[in-house]
């Protein structure tokens with residue numbers, strides 16, 4: 642599988658927080674969801690992918706190219722979608738088209754107007770009058786109109802109502818149909834990812850916990866439920882985290898096979914969703 646983004650041994654230090662020796666690949670043609678609690682380093686990582694932040698050391702390659710020598714080419718092929726209005730807020734979409742279109746070799750006017758209609762966006766109304774959802778759609782329409790191969794989004798569904806969120810997710814799936822595009826987006830809405838993501842990159846405290854396909858995650862991780870009498874120092878080795886209650890234990894494992902070997906059918910093994918994986922891996926050191 643080809644990777645469109647490759648971060649190798651990347652380090653960025655702030656006072657009180659750092660991303661150190663980060664290796665992260667974004668596979669081509671798939672949707673990768675980027676998860677992690679507040680302050681995990683997701684935006685910092687996205688900014689490094691966009692060359693909005695320079696790492697102190699390490700390599701950032703997009704489409705196999707370096708920003709130092711190919712910044713313009715890389716940026717032409719990326720659509721960066723944000724919810725906040727990055728354009729002068731008094732402008733309308735007609736003005737924005739006039740400014741943005743000449744900047745892209747691949748700009749496609751008919752496609753731009755097609756999306757304006759499909760997304761129900763007014764061309765003559767100032768962006769400052771747009772709702773958050775409309776701003777998101779406007780930003781996405783612009784990215785699509787220059788045929789961006791890689792769409793990077795920082796929390797695109799935050800603050801959107803459930804219907805709009807669903808609409809946006811369907812749209813993202815739709816634009817993946819041609820098989821050439823790649824989407825990478827950060828989110829706290831793990832249920833969105835259960836719905837559309839192919840890959841999940843999970844970050845915690847500036848470190849990558851894992852970057853796996855949804856299928857690998859569901860094969861490795863599971864919630865295990867059973868009686869407290871089954872737990873001892875040896876059997877607990879199979880778990881990432883164990884939660885005890887008077888009625889029994891509930892635990893997260895990253896090795897379903899080992900649990901089956903140890904416990905047989907004395908426990909219940911259920912699929913772990915992303916929220917459970919994030920919750921139970923909090924504070925745990927040895928994970929993958």
Ligand SMILES: Nc1ncnc2c1ncn2[C@@H]1O[C@H](COP(=O)(O)OP(=O)(O)OP(=O)(O)O)[C@@H](O)[C@H]1O
Pocket residue numbers: 655656658677678679680681682683684685686
């Ligand atoms: N320019 C900066 N200067 C100093 N510290 C920074 C800067 N940018 C980010 N940080 C710090 O880096 C840490 C990670 O922030 P980042 O925004 O990357 O996290 P995040 O995972 O995107 O969080 P959230 O989900 O809340 O958006 C935070 O502690 C933040 O305060």
